[in-house]
Amino acid sequence: MALDSKKNTLTDQKLLQIHDLMVKARVTEERLIHIYKQGLGYFWIGGPGEEAFSVPLGLLIDKGQGKNKDWLYLHYRALPTLIAMGLDMESAFRTMFNKATDLSSGGRNFVNHYSIPKWNVAPITSVIEVQYSMAIGTAYVQKKEKGNKSLTVVTGGDAGSHESDFASCLIWSSRPKKELPILITVQNNQWGISTSYDEQHGSKSIAERAKAFQIESYVIDGNDPIKCYHTLKTAIKSIRKNRKPIFIEAKVSRLYGHSSASGANYVQEPCCIKNFEAFLIKKKLITKKQIKDIWERYKETAKKIQQKIMKEKDPQAESIWQHVYFKEDASDWRKF
Amino acid sequence: MATMVQAIRMALHYGEKHLEVKDIFGQDVGPPLGGVFTATQGLKTTWNSPLDERGIIGTAIGIAMTGERCVCEIQFADYIFNTIDLLKLAGNNLWASHGQFPLPLVLMTPNGAGIHGSIYHSHSFDTWATRIPGWKIVSPSNALDAYGLMLSAILDPNPVFYLKPKALLRVKSKEKIPGEPESEKELKERIDAPIGLERENWKARWPKLELYTVPLGKARLVEEGTDITVVSYGRSLVLCEKAIQNLDISVELIDLRSLYPYDWQSIKKSLQKTGRILFVNEDTEVSNFGEHLAYRCTKEAFYDLLVPPTVLAGKQVPGIGLHPNLESATVPQISDIKKEIEKLVHSSL
Numbered sequence: 063m064a065l066d067s068k069k070n071t072l073t074d075q076k077l078l079q080i081h082d083l084m085v086k087a088r089v090t091e092e093r094l095i096h097i098y099k100q101g102l103g104y105f106w107i108g109g110p111g112e113e114a115f116s117v118p119l120g121l122l123i124d125k126g127q128g129k130n131k132d133w134l135y136l137h138y139r140a141l142p143t144l145i146a147m148g149l150d151m152e153s154a155f156r157t158m159f160n161k162a163t164d165l166s167s168g169g170r171n172f173v174n175h176y177s178i179p180k181w182n183v184a185p186i187t188s189v190i191e192v193q194y195s196m197a198i199g200t201a202y203v204q205k206k207e208k209g210n211k212s213l214t215v216v217t218g219g220d221a222g223s224h225e226s227d228f229a230s231c232l233i234w235s236s237r238p239k240k241e242l243p244i245l246i247t248v249q250n251n252q253w254g255i256s257t258s259y260d261e262q263h264g265s266k267s268i269a270e271r272a273k274a275f276q277i278e279s280y281v282i283d284g285n286d287p288i289k290c291y292h293t294l295k296t297a298i299k300s301i302r303k304n305r306k307p308i309f310i311e312a313k314v315s316r317l318y319g320h321s322s323a324s325g326a327n328y329v330q331e332p333c334c335i336k337n338f339e340a341f342l343i344k345k346k347l348i349t350k351k352q353i354k355d356i357w358e359r360y361k362e363t364a365k366k367i368q369q370k371i372m373k374e375k376d377p378q379a380e381s382i383w384q385h386v387y388f389k390e391d392a393s394d395w396r397k398f
Numbered sequence: 399m400a401t402m403v404q405a406i407r408m409a410l411h412y413g414e415k416h417l418e419v420k421d422i423f424g425q426d427v428g429p430p431l432g433g434v435f436t437a438t439q440g441l442k443t444t445w446n447s448p449l450d451e452r453g454i455i456g457t458a459i460g461i462a463m464t465g466e467r468c469v470c471e472i473q474f475a476d477y478i479f480n481t482i483d484l485l486k487l488a489g490n491n492l493w494a495s496h497g498q499f500p501l502p503l504v505l506m507t508p509n510g511a512g513i514h515g516s517i518y519h520s521h522s523f524d525t526w527a528t529r530i531p532g533w534k535i536v537s538p539s540n541a542l543d544a545y546g547l548m549l550s551a552i553l554d555p556n557p558v559f560y561l562k563p564k565a566l567l568r569v570k571s572k573e574k575i576p577g578e579p580e581s582e583k584e585l586k587e588r589i590d591a592p593i594g595l596e597r598e599n600w601k602a603r604w605p606k607l608e609l610y611t612v613p614l615g616k617a618r619l620v621e622e623g624t625d626i627t628v629v630s631y632g633r634s635l636v637l638c639e640k641a642i643q644n645l646d647i648s649v650e651l652i653d654l655r656s657l658y659p660y661d662w663q664s665i666k667k668s669l670q671k672t673g674r675i676l677f678v679n680e681d682t683e684v685s686n687f688g689e690h691l692a693y694r695c696t697k698e699a700f701y702d703l704l705v706p707p708t709v710l711a712g713k714q715v716p717g718i719g720l721h722p723n724l725e726s727a728t729v730p731q732i733s734d735i736k737k738e739i740e741k742l743v744h745s746s747l
């Protein structure tokens with residue numbers, strides 16, 4: 063699937079930046095998979111195949127802390143978004159090795175389950191779809207404030223859209239005169255774990271469901287970073303101004319299967335990075351050699367970071383009693 | 399004096415006026431109804447939500463995530479079951495994020511039997527709630543505590559579960575809510591919404607209320623005694639009060655008020671004095687929260703015990719039947735409590 067260069071209005075610099083970040087995210091994930099296969103990690107799940115959607119999203123976020131900045135309710139495949147926002151590789155490895163130094167959860171949660179208050183990244187949870195009902199509350203707070211231009215973004219998979227939280231999100235964000243400034247997205251990779259999209263979805267698209275609530279909706283090729291960037295940019299701009307929801311369904315690939323539970327082996331599906339590289343070469347923005355160098359550079363970096371993070375501290379047993387309550391130690395009933 | 403529901407309403411008013419509560423919401427919580435039990439009439443920040451319990455809890459979490467304070471309501475505890483994974487999530491949000499995302503929210507819901515509510519308006523959620531770590535759980539047995547616990551719940555930076563005993567909502571207080579007007583009539587005129595067309599333009603005229611808090615995790619000694627300790631909360635506590643009135647036994651009655659964290663020191667101290675202990679609540683009896691307390695008594699005060707610690711709770715059946723004969727056979731009644739106390743006091747190990 064070749065990209066349509068005529069529709070591109072991005073600067074060369076932006077195109078190269080997007081490519082660089084896509085590779086960075088992919089290499090990080092592939093190293094995480096490698097760690098799993100080395101027997102050094104318990105589990106892997108992540109975002110290879112979603113970079114073309116996820117990186118532009120990260121670049122378009124007005125990042126920061128507090129109600130006047132964008133909020134993100136992400137799923138467990140959102141690493142490319144966070145890399146695009148500036149997350150370092152170290153943070154990803156710390157989640158993989160469940161280290162005490164993992165700021166997101168202190169070694170409590172799975173790989174790629176981030177929580178980053180300084181960027182309004184709400185805790186990513188394994189529970190499918192709940193982020194769609196939580197995002198409502200945050201978007202509601204943003205809507206209430208006059209002059210607030212920030213929005214809430216929610217991401218997730220196609221199978222998860224069958225949970226009632228998805229319906230909640232559509233219902234609550236489209237109430238007459240109370241519409242919410244929320245970008246509702248689905249990264250449709252055509253699979254649950256092993257259950258295919260086609261065998262479970264009666265609606266023409268997931269976007270059709272949003273349309274039923276008068277929510278402006280788009281279905282886009284999630285393997286085309288230019289298309290994704292343009293659609294996301296327009297949608298985000300509109301939400302900032304009009305304070306109403308927009309829905310985007312991006313058709314993406316799932317390049318290493320569902321997770322390590324299904325082997326995490328490479329699957330032959332369209333690869334957004336390969337497509338994009340062919341486009342960039344054709345446009346003479348980059349050479350094959352330069353592309354190879356980018357990959358090699360990130361691979362080398364990832365290897366070094368792995369070695370460094372493996373030596374960091376593990377969480378200690380006593381720490382299970384921390385953070386049961388906010389700033390309180392009295393959480394063990396034996397000590398009441 | 400104020401009824402419990404008036405006390406809750408006044409606490410919510412105090413919360414929105416002085417404690418930065420920005421949203422009070424749920425099904426039929428806003429105007430015109432102000433809640434199916436009228437707990438939210440006349441308030442400034444109330445609004446009606448879609449009929450979607452998961453959406454309500456999700457929204458409350460999302461509001462709290464930004465640091466804003468809200469109070470949400472599930473119309474009846476019976477309808478909270480489809481939100482249980484979101485409750486678990488609210489309970490673990492702080493822990494899973496390594497202390498980074500506290501959730502300052504209050505969830506209130508009418509709980510328990512006693513109003514002929516049939517199978518789906520009589521459930522208790524007490525024990526279920528205690529199985530969701532990260533929450534604090536309270537249930538008042540009188541209007542003053544209802545006021546004080548609500549204000550503490552609002553002030554607490556953690557998610558707090560506020561179980562409103564349905565059957566006590568219309569019961570009048572014995573004590574004054576700080577700032578409550580002298581006469582009941584005046585209070586009613588000021589804060590109860592009129593029925594019918596008048597309601598449309600009605601505005602509450604709130605009395606000048608004062609801050610009064612009941613610390614979370616602290617029980618109240620209702621009655622001192624020496625023969626047996628009875629521990630209860632919410633509606634059952636009131637039944638216990640009645641049950642011990644004409645007994646020839648010296649009962650020490652403790653109102654737990656907070657189910658979690660719970661006031662173990664008060665329970666233990668009393669048990670060490672009396673040697674006998676009975677836990678009373680309405681939730682179903684198998685894996686009941688009272689069993690945890692009874693277990694702890696056995697474990698930590700074994701040599702103080704004169705009889706086995708006992709739990710009197712709801713029968714392990716799928717529902718609470720409508721006919722009074724069915725309801726009273728299912729959840730503890732005054733006569734059951736009396737009988738159990740007598741049995742325990744007149745038997746020994």
Ligand SMILES: Cc1ncc(C[n+]2csc(CCOP(=O)(O)OP(=O)(O)O)c2C)c(N)n1
Pocket residue numbers: 139188189190191218219220221222223251253254255320
């Ligand atoms: C509520 C819930 N049910 C089941 C699971 C187990 N599970 C994990 S991922 C998954 C499939 C999710 O598919 P989809 O929403 O399409 O997202 P994808 O993983 O394909 O990105 C399932 C069933 C879960 N984590 N949460």
